[in-house]
Amino acid sequence: MLKGIFPVLPTPFCADGSIDEAAMARIVDFALASGVDGVVFPGFASEVDELDTKERAALLALVVKRVAGRVPIVAGASAPSVEEAIAHSREAMANGVSTVMIQAPKSIGVSAEAVASFYRTIADAVSGLEIVLQNAPAPRGSDLKPEVILEIIKDNPAILYVKEETLPAGPAITAILKDKPPHLKGVIGGGGARYIIDEYGRGACGAMPAVEIADVHVAIDRAFRSGDVAKARELYMRTLPLLVIQANFRMAFTKYVLTRRGNLTNFIARAKVPPMDRHDLGEIDAWLALVADLFSAAPVPRAVGAAE
Template identity: 30%
Template sequence: MKLLDSTAKGVYLITVTPFTDTGALDLPSTDRMVDFCLDKGVTGLTILGIMGEASKLSAEESLQYTQRVLARVDGRVPVIVGVSSPGFASMGELTRSVMDAGASGVMVAPPSTVRTDDQIAAYFDMVNETLGPQVPWCLQDHPVSTGVQMSTGVILRILKNSPICVMLKHEDWPGLAKLSAIRAASDKGELRRVSILTGNGGGLFLPEELTRGADGAMTGFAWPEMMVDVVAAHARGDVERAHDLFDAYLPLARYEQQAGIGLAVRKHLLQQRGVIASAFVRKPGPKLSPQDLADLDRLVRRQDARLRALG
């Protein structure tokens, strides 16, 4: 597996973790999900993220799932593994295991216990020490889930102090100004250029983020082809086409981003598409109401009609 580097671009899809109806890991669905993602043209995969229910997996399950994904991918695309943890022993152990299994790099978000810029910077100094000089990593900035506000200044400080941090997963909201400032710093030569992939609101600002200098997307959606096609259209200079495609998917993408039920929505839609066998979400997790299901049926029908009209 090729190691992650700062030239990464395209769509690194954040995957769900498939379970059976009884809550066990569903490895056959995992294989099917990997095949589905690759068939839709994703550039890479990111697993064991927040929407992958990483915090609900045991250490043994995390490694078993990672090994299954890597075996199915078989080196065709890079795979990034989330290893965020308040404790560095568990972070280091999981990192060594997944890198030995063939991962391309790891992703780390700050724990909720760090608050000031100095605390945040010191934490990531320890991340560098824990991962070592050979493991490329992605800095995840997702204050909605972590509760940690990383200013533009502290992100620049982390990147300057972390030569093996090759990617920023930009998920602050609102975050367009931050994205512009970080990209401007590298354009001016104040910072080495790193890959910036966006996951803001599940891609709800993707066209604008691409215009601001993002290299692609790292987020999840039950229609990964949306992100693939939008990023490709934007890259070839057809910005209006990128916006038209994005607009067609936006109502369903917005519905999927509801706090509380978003993961259940995504898993339901993936089950409907035949990707996973069960929409089971481990506790604590939401269940969809009959009204939710009716909303989704309507939105899918309208999306299909809009896409047919766009050709």
């Protein structure tokens, strides 16, 4: 069962805009050193829409090789068409990854019948596939209602998980788990772990945040599961300011923090995200310094660094 912290890995780029494979390997190593329960690649936080087919395939193969079976991998297989989603799913299977996360394209609408047909076509085309149905909020996703999701998954035993990240996600998680079919193994939280305590309190089996503070997210997960909810809340409270900033700058924030933690040399992003100025970097550094004692993997230096 997928359970715990499954960060979505970013895609690092060289100064010339090409893929930095050595840095990708370091990111995988950092995630594993943080104690994660699995990794996700590619996903929205990987800038998947900015990767061509060859880059996407090569990076997935690199992640699989680097992980070397130590933790489960969830491969992103979302695409604008069912044919492309099938191709991505087959690529994952060829790399030994049987669990894929798929968001239905907005073009097919939000009716249970149409979305169910989309997932059923993929399951029928790729034998042995295990699907995580990703339900993202508008405008990126279709913002499917819990009753629609339940209708979609009830006759599709290949859909074993739902990643629920609509806003607010909590009531949706409660509704899905209350009436879930027997084959659905769990609901996973999203939203960059900004709501992880609420999600876990409602029965989510895990979370898929970004990777830059994965070691602290693992600590939150372990504290909550051990029954020390007070400790989980304290860790969450201390890191929440960083997650609020991350919501604005997305991949660039993740990469900047990874540079501060010694895993990357730049925070170049292909995706169109707001630029961070010196004040933004100073704020990030200040908050990192306040939580540096929580980091167990590749600790952040307490010096301000880039914003000086």
